Amino acid sequence: MSSILDLFRRRPTANLARERLQILLSHERASAGQEGLIITLREEILAVIARHVVVDRDQVQVKVERTGESSILEIDVTMPIPRAKLRAASC
Amino acid sequence: MAKVVVVTSGKGGVGKTTSTAALGAALAQGGERVAVVDFDVGLRNLDLIMGAERRVVFDMINVIQGEAKLTQALIRDKRLESLFLLPASQTRDKDALTGEGVARVIAELRQSFDWVLCDSPAGIERGALLAMHHADIAVVVTNPEVSSVRDSDRIIGMLDSKTERAERGERIERHLLLTRYDQARAERGDMLKVEDVLDILSIPLLGIIPESQEVLRASNVGAPVTLNAPVSAPARAYTDAVRRLRGETVEMSIPSDRVGLVARLFGRRVA
Ligand SMILES: Nc1ncnc2c1ncn2[C@@H]1O[C@H](COP(=O)(O)OP(=O)(O)O)[C@@H](O)[C@H]1O
């Protein structure tokens, strides 16, 4: 039931709008605009790593996050333990 | 050499056409030679907002296809002799607007004007991309409302990657024009505040245009609001925005119609 009192009970909604936008856009920015850049970076990073170690393609994650006027580039590589170390450990 | 400005937003109905006309007229009032270019093929409106709809003979597609010279298609404003309109085609296929054709028209406009203002169609498709492609400066028109802010964010990403300047590795100047702002509602917490939108989009602010009935009145008579009601709140806000666009430092304010009420009543009686 709506009454005149509802007018006074109503909470401001702009804060919620702001929060929802911030969450949504941080996701959309990471995916949409930077897609091309991420693909290039990922391929080149993979090539550099492959020169030194054998890694699975799925083990290389590249993310770009825009914060204000700059971006943070996150590279996450899960590397196998080098053979030499494995051998040393088993001795 | 002209500066090419794209007035863009992603979302439709936020005030791009209104702003193109108002900014163009305000620039011309300051003595600059200005061309406003309608990129909204099939949904042209800039001619109507400028009050030139009955004088359209040729449009940009006629120029691109060699059916008319640019000078034949340009319509001189009745009130300001340094303000010109290049209309969009209302009947032709959108594909007739080619990238190469647009490049030629913009290059020719650069030769004879100080400012070329491109009124972008809504959306993030080909038409919007063509309108922004040659821009040196982008005016991102945004309403304090979630879907408009989201679309502006998307457009900013495209300005940074899909324009000629971006492709050359140069930066395109981007400015936020916050329109249809209602300060009372923002203060009540029912509308995103200026700072909220700035925080989220993080591009410099060109101006805050208040929600005002003067905008509708100006469109009814077919005159940019800066010409039809020069002392009204939106007109003052657009005039300040133009001064900033020209590089002046102008203190940011949100003009209100209430302050100008006396002046407006007085102005009308005299006129
Ligand atoms: N500051 C404002 N105050 C009130 N109404 C406005 C304002 N700016 C734009 N409008 C109205 O919003 C509608 C859409 O404006 P328009 O300039 O055609 O947007 P777009 O070109 O982005 O689609 C029009 O009816 C116009 O009169």
Ligand SMILES: [Mg+2]
């Ligand atoms: Mg429009």
